[in-house]
Amino acid sequence: MFSGEAWEYEFRYEVIDTLSGPNDIEPNNNFVQAQPVAAGDTTSGRIGYKVNGVNDDNDYFRAVLPSDGKVRIYVQAINRGQSQQATFDWLSLSVYDGKKSLLLRKHVANNDDVLIGQTVYDTINICGVAKDTIYFHINSPQKFQYSVRYELIDTVTNYGEPDNSFAQARRIKGAQTYQSTLNYTARGVNDGLDYYQVPFGNNDVLKLQMSGVNQGCSNGNITVRVYNKNRSQIQSKLFGNNNNVGIGQTIADSISIPVTAVDTLYLRFESSDPFTYQFTTGPLLPYSPFAVA
Known part of the structure; x- marks a missing residue:
């Protein structure tokens, strides 16, 4: 307060609308101070x-x-x-x-x-x-x-990473169940593809019983693609032929592919949204040279 003249005055103040309860700890104004x-x-x-x-x-x-x-x-x-x-x-x-x-x-x-x-x-x-x-x-x-x-x-649990390319494909064997996740993100990296490989002898069959659960925040889909040893696609299967799997919904499907010559087949699982999935391989003939990586 100031004035160019002589004054007598009084004043008072009060604090209103005070906030109760805890406050956040300061400083916390940037990533480093989080x-x-x-x-x-x-x-x-x-x-x-x-x-x-x-x-x-x-x-x-x-x-x-x-x-x-x-x-x-x-x-x-x-x-x-x-x-x-x-x-x-x-x-x-x-x-x-x-x-x-x-x-x-x-x-x-x-x-x-x-x-x-x-x-x-x-x-x-x-x-x-x-x-x-x-x-x-x-x-x-x-x-x-x-x-x-x-x-x-x-x-959920993510098994077997890294398995994001043909070179990183996990080797699998017959009469076994495998499970993993798709489209989960950490540190700017999205795990959008999972690869597996299956070596075969003559006259065998690749059989898969598959299921997936939409763990995303919107409807989506999950697909498996099958490639031969030359990395050429020989089959693609959209689970349940359903492009619109609901949130939390489980979708199941199966495939059966005859193998008539020595080959290595690759499986690639992909999805539009976060999914968990599992698949079970059918029995394979004893001469198929399996080894677990």
């Missing part, structure tokens, strides 16, 4: 408030995923701003993998105009996430109070 969070724990924070004179516009957290699966995130947010800002009253959540590649970005509850004092909720699924460290980034041009919690569900 605070650790554990599955099942609720992390609370505030965004858009000044901390030591600096506006706190970004909060980062990191989580370690011990296995492949689906990440489910629960968010609650309250607009604590002083005035409405058309199309700028939102809270954004971004999720990155261990290589800082973006997996998802969205405004909570798909709402760009959260009213002052309004609470919004969201449940967000990220499918096909492989064992990795992931990062959560929360930001907003407005003042928000929030809480976030995640869990890793529908966990």
Whole structure:
């Protein structure tokens, strides 16, 4: 206060709309400063408030995923701003993998105009996430109070990597069951193809009983392709002839391919979305030179 004249005055102040509950640990304003969070724990924070004179516009957290699966995130947010800002009253959540590649970005509850004092909720699924460290980034041009919690569900085991090319094809044998995953992503790398190889003698038959489960966040499909030793495709089979396998749905199929000369057949499994799958080979004649790699 100042004046060029003599004045007598009094004043008082009060703090209103105080926020209760825990706040996020600062600093956590970038990937390096990301605070650790554990599955099942609720992390609370505030965004858009000044901390030591600096506006706190970004909060980062990191989580370690011990296995492949689906990440489910629960968010609650309250607009604590002083005035409405058309199309700028939102809270954004971004999720990155261990290589800082973006997996998802969205405004909570798909709402760009959260009213002052309004609470919004969201449940967000990220499918096909492989064992990795992931990062959560929360930001907003407005003042928000929030809480976030995640869990890793529908966990799966990925067997036999690397098996992403003809050169890396896993050798398999008869009357055995094999299982694995497709289209799970870690550190910017997507496991979209699995290869297997089967050496044959004369007059044998490749028989497969196959099934797959759509672990993705949308409908999809899974296919097996069969190649001969020259890497020429001799058969392609879309599981169940179904391009639209529902989320969580199991699809089954089989193939039978006669082999009339010495050969090595290669199997390539691929899918449009995250899938788990398994297949069982039929019995093979004793002279087929099998060995487990």
